[in-house]
Amino acid sequence: MTDFPHDHVRRELRDTKRAHDASLPGFEAALDQAFDPSSDTSEAAKHQLIGVPTRRQMLKLGGLTIASTALLAACVEPPSTDQIPVTGTLIPVPTTTAPEDPGSPETDATLVLTALSLELLAVDTYQAALDNNWLQVELLVEVARYFQEQHQDHAGALAQQARRLGQNPDEIVANPYLTAEVIAPAVAEIQAGGGADVVQTLTLTLARDIEIAAQQTYTKAGGILTTPELRQTIMSIGGIEARHSAVLATVLGIQPVPFAFGPTVAAAPPDSYIAPNGPVSQSSSSDPAEDEPTEES
Amino acid sequence: MAFRALRRTVAEIDERHPDAVMTTGDHSSDEPARTDRSASRRGFLTRAATGGALAVGASALSISSGVPRALAQTTEGDGSEPTAGTTPGTEPTAPAAPAGEPPIVEGTDLVLVVFLQSIELAASEAYNAMVETGKLAPAVAQTARQFTLNHTEHAKALAELAGGQATTVANPRLISELTPRIAAATTRDELATIAYELEESIAATYAATLGQFDAFQAAGEASRILPVDSQQAIVWSQVLYPDTNEWATQITRWIPNFQSASGAINITEYAAS
Numbered sequence A: 001m002t003d004f005p006h007d008h009v010r011r012e013l014r015d016t017k018r019a020h021d022a023s024l025p026g027f028e029a030a031l032d033q034a035f036d037p038s039s040d041t042s043e044a045a046k047h048q049l050i051g052v053p054t055r056r057q058m059l060k061l062g063g064l065t066i067a068s069t070a071l072l073a074a075c076v077e078p079p080s081t082d083q084i085p086v087t088g089t090l091i092p093v094p095t096t097t098a099p100e101d102p103g104s105p106e107t108d109a110t111l112v113l114t115a116l117s118l119e120l121l122a123v124d125t126y127q128a129a130l131d132n133n134w135l136q137v138e139l140l141v142e143v144a145r146y147f148q149e150q151h152q153d154h155a156g157a158l159a160q161q162a163r164r165l166g167q168n169p170d171e172i173v174a175n176p177y178l179t180a181e182v183i184a185p186a187v188a189e190i191q192a193g194g195g196a197d198v199v200q201t202l203t204l205t206l207a208r209d210i211e212i213a214a215q216q217t218y219t220k221a222g223g224i225l226t227t228p229e230l231r232q233t234i235m236s237i238g239g240i241e242a243r244h245s246a247v248l249a250t251v252l253g254i255q256p257v258p259f260a261f262g263p264t265v266a267a268a269p270p271d272s273y274i275a276p277n278g279p280v281s282q283s284s285s286s287d288p289a290e291d292e293p294t295e296e297s
Numbered sequence B: 001m002a003f004r005a006l007r008r009t010v011a012e013i014d015e016r017h018p019d020a021v022m023t024t025g026d027h028s029s030d031e032p033a034r035t036d037r038s039a040s041r042r043g044f045l046t047r048a049a050t051g052g053a054l055a056v057g058a059s060a061l062s063i064s065s066g067v068p069r070a071l072a073q074t075t076e077g078d079g080s081e082p083t084a085g086t087t088p089g090t091e092p093t094a095p096a097a098p099a100g101e102p103p104i105v106e107g108t109d110l111v112l113v114v115f116l117q118s119i120e121l122a123a124s125e126a127y128n129a130m131v132e133t134g135k136l137a138p139a140v141a142q143t144a145r146q147f148t149l150n151h152t153e154h155a156k157a158l159a160e161l162a163g164g165q166a167t168t169v170a171n172p173r174l175i176s177e178l179t180p181r182i183a184a185a186t187t188r189d190e191l192a193t194i195a196y197e198l199e200e201s202i203a204a205t206y207a208a209t210l211g212q213f214d215a216f217q218a219a220g221e222a223s224r225i226l227p228v229d230s231q232q233a234i235v236w237s238q239v240l241y242p243d244t245n246e247w248a249t250q251i252t253r254w255i256p257n258f259q260s261a262s263g264a265i266n267i268t269e270y271a272a273s
Helices: A006-034 A043-050 A055-075 A105-131 A138-164 A176-191 A196-222 A228-252 B003-016 B041-054 B056-064 B107-132 B138-165 B172-184 B188-210 B216-240 B244-248
Strands: none
Touching (some): A105 A228, A138 B244, A176 A196, A228 B188, B107 B138, B107 B188
8 A cells, every 4th residue: 555645646636626726728729719710820839729730749748748748657655564464454644745845956957057057048048039130020020039138137147046056047948858959940930931921930939839848837936946936936936927928829829818827837848957067056145145146147 | 229328218217207107117128037036936925015104105106107016026126126124024825725636836835836826817807907998909908918818818827727727817016006997098008008018027926936936837927928928028019119119119018138136026916815
């Protein structure tokens, strides 16, 4: 018999059901909009909406499934030895088990460095869009530039947090895994052309995907990071990425507020995590001025 | 158009004509929310408790600009920090005598969760009242209904954390201030302004509480809700300025660099019942 936190599982199930119920009205509206014959919704967007993976996503999912299975297999508890010899009576376990705090200083450092790599990824991607004139409408160019500047500021704030955790943020670059698995194929698709409108739509879609990945990664981190300061910092950024994604969704004709709760299914996968690059220290700074990001940072 | 230069210009105009803008405080921020950096967890509650005496100036400003006091932030200095009081305050205490399921969070976390729950319930009631005025166009009314459901779901999620100590009552003071304002609104834009300011204030309140929560469960729930309220604020900004070019002239207001805790609803002034 394993020591299984039943209450936690029940809570998780209730959460799942509630999220499911809450998402239905918005999802139905999104379906109506996407599959309206008069709408210009792309096939890729429809695939994304109804959860049918594209070929690229299928490949990624396959890898993730294998990794997850391996992780689950590793997490299975060995047969319990909590058994009284002779009678075979099992020692009773508590009926309620508080869920374990999922965080640790090492995880904090991993999440902060990964977040930094996502911000740098966003900066680079917007830069590519600007350099290659993938956006035709001047207003969209200005908005892209503004979002890019904000991601640069977010990177500065995260770099400061990384330093406080004993990490070297200067070693972090745009997330290598996502660059290879997501950005490169998307850029290839954009570069294949198909007309200015297609290129612009693909660019906006990629930008939205990045914003969503960042937002959902930070939402996930908000429930894992171990200090209020780190949680507050990450969500002061996550809230802004959510606004970015809502604006881009509006431009693309997609529901700007698709869910009642910030989901985490599109968060950066574990394969993209950036491991600590130095001994992890607990946050110790008490001087707020030390942490203030600047526009130049 | 350089948005940063524009933002500075807007800030200068705001400074010269505070009555001409409908901001609830300085939502624009170049800094991450950091109420906890200069203040302890106890300090947040103490300041909240003593903020009333110092809120007079903010209240006067909010009244003159048509903003309810509920949404006014007591600030000083650069506006990014709640005002520290000089008189010791009384920390709100967790309700006694639990009934029903035991709460998942405890202590100050429980107080904050119940407070947030009362705010979510108030937001649901406010949206219902807005829809019932009949002044919203069908599509906008549908948006309001959707956001009502979202706030109701948020309240339910928070209620699970609070267990038997969850509240079923919408925040009394918030409701008492929003209700007459909604009733007095004569146009769609007036209602959209109320909705926009409400969402901004709730998002700021979550940003503030994230710097106070001890338990990861409470922080996790707040992290799932804050982005949605931020997105709902964006939608109302788009209702207010349907012309994208016009909307973009104020993009630094709609999308500050960081989600600030400035403009958060004060837990003592707006205590859950």
